[in-house]
Amino acid sequence: MRNVAIIGVGYTPVFVSKRIDVSIAEMANEAANAVFRNTGLTIDQIDAVVQGNMQPFECVNLPYLWASEHIGAVGKPVMRIATGGTTGMTTLMCAYYHVASGLYDVVLAVTWEKHSDGDAQVGLAGIVTPEIFTMVMHGLDLITGRGMGGTSGGSTGAAAYQALSYLHHSGADPEHIDKMAALERSNAALNPYAHLRKKTTVEDIQATPFISWPLRYGHTCPTTDGATACIVASEEKVKELTDGNVAWIIGVGSCTSDPCTANFIEGQITDPAEQESCRIAAKKAYEMAGIEDPSKEFDMAELYDGFAHQSLMYAEKLGLCKEGEAHKLLDKGAFNIDGELPINASGGVFSTNAIGTSAMNRPCECALQIMGKIEGEHKIPKKIKKALAHGWGGLFQYNSVMVLSDTPKKSS
Amino acid sequence: MERKVAIVSHVQTKHSSDIGMPRERMLFNLVKELHNKVGITRHDVDSYVLCSNDFEAGRTISTVFEDTPVGAYMKDETKVEMDGIMALIYATMRILSGQFDTALVVANSLGGSQFRPFLIMEYQLDPTFDRQVGLINELNAGAFQARSYMDKYGLDEWFLDAISARLLRNGAINPYALRSKDDATPEYVASSEYYYEPLRKLHCYPFSDGACAVLLACGEKAKELCEKPVWIKGFSNSLETCRLGERELYTSPSTKQAAEKAYKAAGISDPANEIDVAEISAKFAHQEPIICESLGLFPEGSAEDVAKNDLAEITGKMPISPSGGGICTYVFSAAGLINVAQCCQQLTGEAGDAQVPNAKIALAHGQDGFCAQHNSVVILSSEEG
């Protein structure tokens, strides 16, 4: 199997709630330019381009047809991936498979989301539009939400069931979610590419109102405009094009279960906090990467946490700690930037959520930490050898996991 | 390429303008049919690549309720949001990487009964200009392209009628086709109404419901699972600008680029003689000659000669779209994959009345965008080689 590395990452200059000055395609162009600037490569050295975003959020169908010329993809093989929240990770995986297959050597992956061009809640409700229509036809009272079949406030409502189920099974308190939220927002304050950049205390989080108990306004992610580009290359090209300071993708895994929320028509049988698909995806990625004890071998992790409780939950599901231990590690400070296992030093999806990019920013942040090319004060002080990136999407059903390392796998 | 990838089996629905069942049931039945045909269960498949379109499905993340009917519960699954042939290409890369031995590619659309494809196409326009101006739609863009070809080579509308008539006759012997007429003549086509002159109703694709599933496996596994694997010899794709005004619409440089790479991988130097049959995704009658000429199957501007000399007939020198092509059935997101399935039928000798004698190498084509902006080519062979 071919070794594949991330050789460079490029972000839009800022991730903010409303980019008034650029279009979607221009934003993608900014990210692509940034990665070319950072790597010194040109578009002529790129063999293929992979793109991803969630099109209904901006209401442009197959935006690659339009955006491709803005990132120089005209005349090149292109591919477009869209898998919900995991889009970023699966797009990068697609770039990975382009190289791993032996057909291409240098591949550019670009993802973006411009939430301000659309309405994120409408886009999210669009996941189950036909189901909601059907339920209303069968007597669901959408106005009062009473009785059987009712559902609560959008994606936050759905996440609240997951959060409470997690709290119940892990023994953590709602205050731990506040604490995780404050930690990540404070990390984001150090990251120039984060959206909500304000040093935040637990009290600040606790001052925000509840949307769906146990989730507060302060536990939810923002909607962001931003784009990310990343170049992956084969081992031979790494030698040719770089100084060797790259981040190797040594394990990938993804898995889908069934919709764990709002499955009104086929019957929901899965606890949204069970996340068996995350375990399966992780197992596969760890096997490939030769990770035997994930709780000891990783130096950092970037987890996809649209809601603050998910960092704790996924840390357990990914085997970074035992079940029910994540909140204890949080209390000990293990997840801080200078802690034993820094989680979401970047501030996470929880502080910056341009959906298409979110799951790609996780491995990209890991790669930058490994390469020591972090811009900003959220650089992890210790040497990063192995890093874990994770993404979830859909109706809590898709999970993707990527293991990155500072050294390539020995060729088998 | 150390590994080889082959198509083990394929199934498609009987395409129609209203398939009369929900998407989930259509997909479940389809995949079950494939399982029974090959004699496997869902646990024998490592990787799933789905293909559908959010706007056509009317659903953000169109696959959320498609994974479980196709049997991807607790499996590795991803979605390519393009033409189905690109999902096949991605699945092939996944197997080539060595991480998977089998992959199931499933593409579907209810473009006939659930949504209007012309509207999906409108959503594809550059939102900052073309979509705002509102002057371009898929039909008039198609008409521009037809006019451009006719003008370049000094042709009248007859060749459009002849192409549609041939495809409609082919459709009559394809049990899966939506639209067909066993005695279609150019005059019959010319009697249908104009949509946008020079394009008539029967020069344009019909809105179709349908789905297609293709099972891929690495070489050894494919030989275990079936008697006649169809080998994927080469593929590529390429893209042009979305700005119609900057394109020479009478030709297709992206098809040329994609074909060059695919031919190189497959070791084809003289496509017109080496390829035995081609399934082309032409949404409009005039796109067939434009794409075939860019593929090097016919000389440039030869549409009228090809039609007059019956070269593209099933019995002709270079059979094009024996299935009836896009004029008979065009399933959004699945059209290219259906072309692959049709090519497999030809190569395994299962094409019935549409069988091209001794077909050994086939070409499947897929497209996306206005005036075939993005083109993909896959070369298939009945011989491992």
Add this chain to the structure above:
Amino acid sequence: MAFQMGEETRTFPITWDVSANKYKIESRGLRILTEGMKDKKIRGIRCHECDTVYIPGPFYCRKCHIEIDEVVEVKDTGTVMSFAVDMADIRGNPLPEKRISAMIKLDDCDAWFIGTVENMDWKDAKVGMRVKSIWVDEPQGKFSDIDHFEPI
């Protein structure tokens, strides 16, 4: 130097017309469920291979990937597996009354169903508490036939 955003560009409205879609929905399971609710019964479908009981019943079992059609009746009492206390609507505006919406696993079935739990203080709600359905007086064969759930 901090990034300076450029001049504002023109913005145009574009629409996504979902009403242009004509959705096809598998309705057998919903029909079996709602027709039973006329008689204050809750019916789902069991997979004959893995015994999973789905409500509403789909036409296939997603674990076993086989068609299923065995209609079974389940109890109208259940256990709260998780819940949320809604305090704001989808746009973030506060609700006049706090509302407990719970994911309830009805007895004898594997499906999680959302229902509102009333007649209790939200602070007393717990995962694992037992609840029963409170039916309306004259059921119509609709979801609203169960007015709410109450703790046992």
